[in-house]
Amino acid sequence: PFCFSIDKIIPSTEASLHPMDIGLIRGYGIFDFFRTSNYTPLFLSDYLDRFVRSAEKTHLYLPYSKEELAQIIHDLIQRNDLEFGGIRMVLTGGVSANHFSPTQGKLFIFCEDLDFPSPAKYESGVKLLAVEHIRAIADIKTTNYAFPVWHSAIWKKEGAEDVLYHLNGTISESSRSNIFVIKDNKIATPDKHILHGITRKRVLELAPATEVREISLEEVLDADEVFMTSTTKKILPITQIEGHKIGNGKPGPITENLLKEFLEMEK
Numbered sequence: 001p002f003c004f005s006i007d008k009i010i011p012s013t014e015a016s017l018h019p020m021d022i023g024l025i026r027g028y029g030i031f032d033f034f035r036t037s038n039y040t041p042l043f044l045s046d047y048l049d050r051f052v053r054s055a056e057k058t059h060l061y062l063p064y065s066k067e068e069l070a071q072i073i074h075d076l077i078q079r080n081d082l083e084f085g086g087i088r089m090v091l092t093g094g095v096s097a098n099h100f101s102p103t104q105g106k107l108f109i110f111c112e113d114l115d116f117p118s119p120a121k122y123e124s125g126v127k128l129l130a131v132e133h134i135r136a137i138a139d140i141k142t143t144n145y146a147f148p149v150w151h152s153a154i155w156k157k158e159g160a161e162d163v164l165y166h167l168n169g170t171i172s173e174s175s176r177s178n179i180f181v182i183k184d185n186k187i188a189t190p191d192k193h194i195l196h197g198i199t200r201k202r203v204l205e206l207a208p209a210t211e212v213r214e215i216s217l218e219e220v221l222d223a224d225e226v227f228m229t230s231t232t233k234k235i236l237p238i239t240q241i242e243g244h245k246i247g248n249g250k251p252g253p254i255t256e257n258l259l260k261e262f263l264e265m266e267k
């Protein structure tokens, strides 16, 4: 496989990064991640906008325009024959004399195999643990996932798919997904302390009456349906949180219908 490294496409095994890059020693960098379907990068413009915005907000210089990045991505898809796959763009904080201040970072674009949840998980729904946590600079797609990587040992032990973050009883998101709740046919999703997901954006287009507002953990546990959205999970039903059954404990009709409509958008 080939990747884009700094300024050119090279064999992926030849890509390298200085070990003192603050991306590594301080967890300071940004990334984004999207998929191809039939060789087409899905919703590419939205992902590139978010990547450019993440660079601006972290004061990292991105040496390519959105149009240039799109061209590089199309070249990579061809070189790797990437019919259905994942593409990860990373911009690191760079090597710095004081090992702290950002400098000119390194840009990498890698192609990956996709790891979707199994069909069984869409049929039964998945389990989340709730945990008191708030992501720092949440609206930026930074490379810092130290908390959930550490915490995943706990949720795996409990047989949970992932976590639900809340602070003082107000929920935000999951470790790598956004959250939606449904009660009496009304859909709602939080807006604060989250990464504004591209999948979330598509759901808001499919269901424009969705309320975008503060949601309490209590409200989530009492919901008829709950689901999570992300690039790889698409729209995944959640049927248990912290041992509480959601609704009747099975994926609900509104969630299933939204997933069906979302899958149509990918075609």
Ligand code: PDD
Pocket: 033, 173, 174, 175, 176, 177, 178, 194, 195, 196, 197, 198, 199, 200, 229, 230, 231, 232
């Ligand atoms: N995660 N919130 C966080 C913190 C995320 O990291 C992600 C994406 C999302 C969902 O965004 P989107 O719908 O644009 O994928 C929400 C990616 C998939 C990852 O970490 O691999």
